[in-house]
Amino acid sequence: MASSAIKSGALVALRDLHPSSQYYSQGTSLRVTGKLQEYSVETAIAIIADGSANLKINTQHIRDLNFRVGSIYQFIGELLIHTDNEAVLQARVGRNVDGMDLNLYHQSLRLLKQFQANQ
Structure with missing residues (x-):
């Protein structure tokens, strides 16, 4: 069975992307x-934010x-780092998740990271 060339997107909170x-590396x-x-x-560029962190x-x-x-x-996609060290996510998938409880989402991310660290 051939391995997939497209990797799954690692779950990352915007505040953890610096x-x-x-996670802050090309591709x-x-x-x-x-x-x-x-x-x-015109440019198809969106800017999303979570607290004080944002990403193009x-x-x-x-x-x-x-x-x-x-x-x-x-959004799921690949991170592109420009020469000025600015990051832009080249999205391949996007969806509206209105109604998502962002506090609960961040709590689940913390628990996931703890679990992964213990494995």
């Missing part, structure tokens, strides 16, 4: 969640997703 993070496959702050139809998302490959500022979205 230059010293293990890392990530799954991120945040509230849409801005969206440009390139949505050029996403179809049939209506972007609404203030809604919560989850």
Whole structure:
């Protein structure tokens, strides 16, 4: 059986995505969640935020997703690091997750990281 060329997106909170993070490297496959702050139809760039952390998302490959500022979205894609050390997620999947309890989501992420550390 051949292995898949596309890796699953590692669950990462936006506040944990910074230059010293293990996830902050070229081509890392990530799954991120945040509230849409801005969206440009011309550039297909969205900016999502979670607390004080934010991330640019390139949505050029996403179809049939209506972007609404203030809604919560989850994206899976590959991280691209530009020469100025700015990160942009090249999204391959996106979905609206309005109704998700972000506090409970962060709590489950913490528990998942604890479990993985103990394995």
